[in-house]
Amino acid sequence: MSFLNIDSVKDRTFDAIVVGSGISGGWAAKELTEKGLRTLVLERGRDVKHIVDYPTTMMQPWEFQHLGQLTKEMKEANPIASRCYAFREDATHFFIKDNEHPYVQEKPFDWIRGYQVGGKSLMWARGTQRWSEYDFDGPARDGFAVDWPIRYADIAPWYSHVERFAGISGNKDGLAALPDGEFLPPHEQSCIEKHFTDEMAKHYKGTRPIIIGRCAHLTKPQPIHFKQGRAQCQNRSLCQRGCPYGGYFSSNSSTLPWAAQTGKMTLRPDSVVHSVIFDEKKGKASGVRVIDAHTKEMTEYYARIIFVNAACLNSNLILLNSKSSRFPNGLGNDNGLLGKYVAFHNFRTTISAEHEGFQDTTTEGIRPNGSYIPRFRNVFKQETDFLRGYAAGFGSSRATSVDTSAMGEDLKSSLMQPKYGNWRVSSHMMGETIPKESNYVTLDSTLTDAWGIPQLKISVAYDDNDEKMIRDFHEQMTEMLTISGFKNIQTHDKPDKAPGLDIHEMGGVRMGKDPKTSLLNKWNQLHNCKNVFVTDGACMTSTSTQNPSLTFMAITARAADHAVKEMKKGLL
Numbered sequence: 001m002s003f004l005n006i007d008s009v010k011d012r013t014f015d016a017i018v019v020g021s022g023i024s025g026g027w028a029a030k031e032l033t034e035k036g037l038r039t040l041v042l043e044r045g046r047d048v049k050h051i052v053d054y055p056t057t058m059m060q061p062w063e064f065q066h067l068g069q070l071t072k073e074m075k076e077a078n079p080i081a082s083r084c085y086a087f088r089e090d091a092t093h094f095f096i097k098d099n100e101h102p103y104v105q106e107k108p109f110d111w112i113r114g115y116q117v118g119g120k121s122l123m124w125a126r127g128t129q130r131w132s133e134y135d136f137d138g139p140a141r142d143g144f145a146v147d148w149p150i151r152y153a154d155i156a157p158w159y160s161h162v163e164r165f166a167g168i169s170g171n172k173d174g175l176a177a178l179p180d181g182e183f184l185p186p187h188e189q190s191c192i193e194k195h196f197t198d199e200m201a202k203h204y205k206g207t208r209p210i211i212i213g214r215c216a217h218l219t220k221p222q223p224i225h226f227k228q229g230r231a232q233c234q235n236r237s238l239c240q241r242g243c244p245y246g247g248y249f250s251s252n253s254s255t256l257p258w259a260a261q262t263g264k265m266t267l268r269p270d271s272v273v274h275s276v277i278f279d280e281k282k283g284k285a286s287g288v289r290v291i292d293a294h295t296k297e298m299t300e301y302y303a304r305i306i307f308v309n310a311a312c313l314n315s316n317l318i319l320l321n322s323k324s325s326r327f328p329n330g331l332g333n334d335n336g337l338l339g340k341y342v343a344f345h346n347f348r349t350t351i352s353a354e355h356e357g358f359q360d361t362t363t364e365g366i367r368p369n370g371s372y373i374p375r376f377r378n379v380f381k382q383e384t385d386f387l388r389g390y391a392a393g394f395g396s397s398r399a400t401s402v403d404t405s406a407m408g409e410d411l412k413s414s415l416m417q418p419k420y421g422n423w424r425v426s427s428h429m430m431g432e433t434i435p436k437e438s439n440y441v442t443l444d445s446t447l448t449d450a451w452g453i454p455q456l457k458i459s460v461a462y463d464d465n466d467e468k469m470i471r472d473f474h475e476q477m478t479e480m481l482t483i484s485g486f487k488n489i490q491t492h493d494k495p496d497k498a499p500g501l502d503i504h505e506m507g508g509v510r511m512g513k514d515p516k517t518s519l520l521n522k523w524n525q526l527h528n529c530k531n532v533f534v535t536d537g538a539c540m541t542s543t544s545t546q547n548p549s550l551t552f553m554a555i556t557a558r559a560a561d562h563a564v565k566e567m568k569k570g571l572l
Contacts, residue, residue, distance in 0.1 A: 022119025
């Protein structure tokens with residue numbers, strides 16, 4: 001490998017380096033620069049500037065060559081990416097194509113990625129729920145993973161910190177299993193969702209609440225959001241295109257511009273991080289090796305602290321590839337657990353139903369959010385033959401049909417007078433999978449990518465616990481919908497659907513109390529290399545059932561605060 005020495009070592013030296021510019025990387029950049037650190041942010045993908053680089057954001061349906069649909073050729077060329085709900089004609093430019101960044105599937109896994117400044121924060125689904133005490137102490141109670149080194153009380157103030165800045169819409173529901181946050185006004189449930197909510201309260205006496213979803217949308221912007229240059233959500237539900245209003249939270253509209261305004265951030269796109277450099281003499285990391293995405297030439301950058309936020313599986317890859325005499329099996333990997341105990345959320349199954357009531361009501365406009373069913377199984381005690389539980393999304397719509405048999409003016413008139421059918425509802429399960437040593441990622445011994453970096457080999461699968469959970473979801477939701485007067489209830493399961501489309505992969509560099517059974521301490525520092533922090537999905541000890549991004553943000557802000565304090569003490 002060749003090394004560029006155009007710049008002096010001084011010019012390539014910073015106080016901090018952040019690897020990745022997605023949700024957690026953006027927060028690391030914001031927090032570190034705001035606290036005065038000269039910070040280099042490395043992004044392997046191209047630059048995407050807020051508003052400027054959202055080419056489809058204001059396009060009308062008829063302006064797309066294929067009216068927003070994928071062509072047969074596009075689907076055939078991208079059998080993995082095209083299975084993602086947001087991979088449509090208006091957003092394919094934000095997704096990695098299947099042939100561009102290959103990986104090895106030891107077991108089927110649909111790895112969805114967004115390599116650009118902002119990462120997947122541009123097209124995420126924006127669900128944001130806090131974890132509760134029951135989630136953080138779950139492994140200790142159930143024995144399904146190592147004990148978390150933190151509890152809800154440790155992270156609660158940091159949830160508040162990121163919620164106020166990001167802007168989270170929600171209702172204060174007073175649920176022990178789903179703590180309230182710093183909320184902007186909530187969206188409104190539809191009449192049929194309210195009916196379901198009321199019926200559940202009546203029959204289950206508050207043990208199975210249905211709430212409006214909590215999401216990262218500015219329903220009523222506050223001064224801090226205007227300072228970011230963001231405006232109120234317009235309810236367009238075109239979020240995967242990039243929002244020109246900044247109505248939903250993304251790194252591009254929020255944390256990265258905020259970090260740039262400090263004058264302390266250097267953003268370097270097209271920078272593929274090869275590995276973290278470990279200084280054998282000093283006993284700590286000294287920087288990172290970076291390959292230029294276009295020239296393929298390598299440069300080294302240096303810093304006192306390094307935040308690895310490349311998204312879960314890529315963070316595992318970078319650390320596994322960071323080999324030295326001290327760490328021949330990957331940085332910090334004395335116990336051989338790096339890359340192991342990867343978990344995810346089980347989105348494999350759904351249920352649908354119809355209701356014959358409320359025929360005088362429909363919806364108007366679009367709501368970029370749905371209702372949410374918090375986990376109600378095994379929360380306070382073990383009550384089933386499977387470990388942990390599931391949450392669920394819940395949405396509704398009114399079926400419409402139009403008569404297209406006429407022509408001319410009669411057809412136009414018919415199209416303007418749709419006939420409404422019954423209310424339809426659907427729910428998707430979001431099940432917690434159990435971290436297992438048999439679910440892992442590692443480096444392939446022979447195959448490399450275009451930059452000479454070993455390809456990632458993924459071996460992740462469902463297990464019997466997941467199957468039992470799916471059956472329970474079907475049974476419980478069928479009962480709940482029947483009680484509420486729904487008909488034509490149908491369950492939908494795809495046993496051949498591979499993990500990965502949840503895009504909630506977690507673990508591999510898990511936190512814990514004991515260096516023998518974990519990689520990171522309670523501050524997200526590698527046990528054996530204290531100036532390297534991992535605060536994206538890779539750090540998660542278990543997955544809970546909530547959408548994970550809010551927890552990534554809070555954990556990142558907390559770790560950055562600790563890192564700066566330790567630096568000022570001269571300990572890093």
